[in-house]
Amino acid sequence: MNRMTRVIAIANQKGGVGKTTTVVNLAAALSARKRAVLVVDLDPQAHATLGLGLEKQQGVSMYAVLSGQKPIADVIQPTKWDNLNVIPSEVDLAGAELEFGAREDRLTMIKDALQPVKESGTFDYILLDCPPSLGIVMTSALVATDGVLIPIQAEYLAMDGLALITGSIERIRQSVNPNLELNGIVFTMVNSTAKLTTDVMNEVRNHFGEKVYETLIPRNVRVSEAPSMGVPVVFLDSRSKGAQAYKALAWEFQAKNPTRGVTIAPADPSVPVQQPSA
Ligand SMILES: Nc1ncnc2c1ncn2[C@@H]1O[C@H](COP(=O)(O)OP(=O)(O)O)[C@@H](O)[C@H]1O
Ligand SMILES: [Mg+2]
Structure with missing residues (x-):
């Protein structure tokens, strides 16, 4: 089937903000919505790979492709779930910064x-899980994408x-x-309606408007x-608050990034979209 593929990088130079969790669960929720998804794990820590239930395997990663060992088709792995595929990561990818840094086509x-x-x-969507640094891997990931989705925590600074x-x-x-655009900003690990949290959210919304x-x-x-457990929470416990939120995010994401010219029906009532707390 011929689809228009959208490539989106999930990036933030800060570690621990929920990039990998967002990639894994957004991908899972989109695949459950019958969209064909490829996750590309670009972090040598391989948390997205493990989170999708795969083991690290030497020679099966973007590193193997970039170093000319394998054609890309050979490193695309299926997961246990329909429509959900991954290019795993491996520790060798950590060497990419140095090894590929001087390449002309870096x-x-x-x-x-x-x-x-x-x-x-x-695929409908290729989601790139970026490493937490503004190095050559992240930079070349941003060059490869149509849009960047930034997960952030609503905290000081x-x-x-x-x-x-x-x-x-x-x-x-x-x-x-020149085609690169900010796809959006998503608040992760929201745990309070504390004044600081809502102040930060308001500040970000005032600045970035509809992108949030x-x-x-x-x-x-x-x-x-x-x-x-190697299972996205969307599949592990689909009724949990986290899974519900990621399903709502997938709906919103899909509406913002339609593929195949599909028009999205009005909100699925079984998937409540959370409103920002005032
Ligand atoms: N919504 C959430 N609720 C609870 N824990 C979370 C949530 N999102 C992420 N985490 C945890 O926070 C840590 C960092 O998340 P991760 O997605 O790995 O961030 P990053 O990829 O930006 O480094 C992980 O241990 C992850 O399980
Ligand atoms: Mg990560």
Whole structure:
């Protein structure tokens, strides 16, 4: 089937903000909505790989493709779930920063690698789980994408962190990838309606307007338990608050990023979209 494939990077130079959790569960929820999804794990820690129930395997990663060992088709792995596939990561990817840093095609290497997959129209969405640094892997991931989804926590100095990543996006847009856009910002691990939290959310919303997703991902213990079982929380405990939120995020994401020209029906009443707390 020929689809229009959208490539979205989930990025934030800060670690521990929920990038990987968002990739895994957004991918899971989109696949449950019958969208064909490919997760590309670009973090040598391989948490997305493990979270999707796969083992790390030497030679089965984007590193193997970038270093010319394997064609990309050979590293795309199915998961236990329909429509949900992954290019795993492995520790070797940690060497990519040094090893590929001087390559002439370093900025376009991931884009070039993904091109045949994009052209094949096999997937609706390719989601890139970026490492927590503004190095060559993340930069080339941003060159390869149509949009960047930024997970953040509503905490002190959140705007400073956002300025860094949006600055990088802007630089890449002005140089190598004029199509790059900010897909959106999603608040993760929301655990309170404390004044600081709501102040930060309001500040981010005032600045980024509609780019901020309505859906808030709450802090939820089921979300943090799921990775050790290798099952996205969306499948592990679909009634948990975390799973419900990620399903709502997938609905919102799909509405913002339609593929195959599909028009999204009005909100599915079984999937409540969380409103930002006032
Ligand atoms: N909504 C959530 N509720 C509870 N724990 C979460 C939630 N989102 C992420 N976590 C936990 O926080 C930690 C960091 O999340 P992770 O997605 O790995 O961040 P990143 O990829 O940005 O480093 C992980 O242990 C993860 O299980
Ligand atoms: Mg991560």
